[in-house]
Amino acid sequence: MRRRIRRFRAYLRISGVSEISRRYFVMNSFDGIMVMLGIIIGSYVTGAVNPRVVVGAGVGAGVAMGISGFSGAYLTERAERLRRLRKLRKAMLSDLRQSMQDDASKAASLWVAFVDGASPALSALVCMSPFILVLVGLIPIEVAFFTSVGLMMVALFVLGIFLGKVSGGNIVFWGLKMVAVGLAAALVVAFLGGF
């Protein structure tokens, strides 16, 4: 098992997927959080906060984003990697069949697809988790709403910290920027939902 993991990591290193994985992770986690923010705040301002509806819509959205993210990213990344491999084959005058580059190309596509699919689904799950607790009768719905919004802001802040580390900048500033975007989106949704 350790050997497989080591080999997989070598493939990811060879194929240079770190940068694109980071981008997909942040962008798609952000999407997952924003979708749940829209669902939760939208249902709250319309007076229709039903935990079954929130969880149902959240699960549906999370699964759809996960499937869409995985399949879309896999097909796109595979096409790009095959193109790159074809160019390398020309330069090497070799078919590179069963080589590390061939295996790395497949591994890279799978990894990127996994990141693209899992990140929005997981972030949606985290945001809707207080409403799951309502369904099992552990907390009241008002608490779930505010906890959920709080979790979303924390998640956005953590994403901002991650971006801050990536860019080498001030992590708190990046975190606050992401939270500001989330708050702006929440206000717009609340305003539109009020009509």
Place this chain on the structure above:
Amino acid sequence: MTIVKRLVLDVLKPHQPSIHELASKIASLHGIDSVNVSLAEIDEKTESVRISIDGGDIGIDAVRKCVEKVGAVIHSIDEVAVAKRPHQK
């Protein structure tokens, strides 16, 4: 019966894996004591390297498979040193 004690290859490889990784993979083969990889030329997609291998009993086929596995191609065998296999008492 003879054994190969030294092998010098002219190899064309992609940029990845690095020459360090290539050298490590070859050095992990049975019968090889040391590997020296030096960069001769580099272009946008490929590198030409000179690989010097020393050992007690170098397997040429194993080295070729290892080089091909990392996506490299052996252009030529530039040097080889062969010795008689010592008699086992």
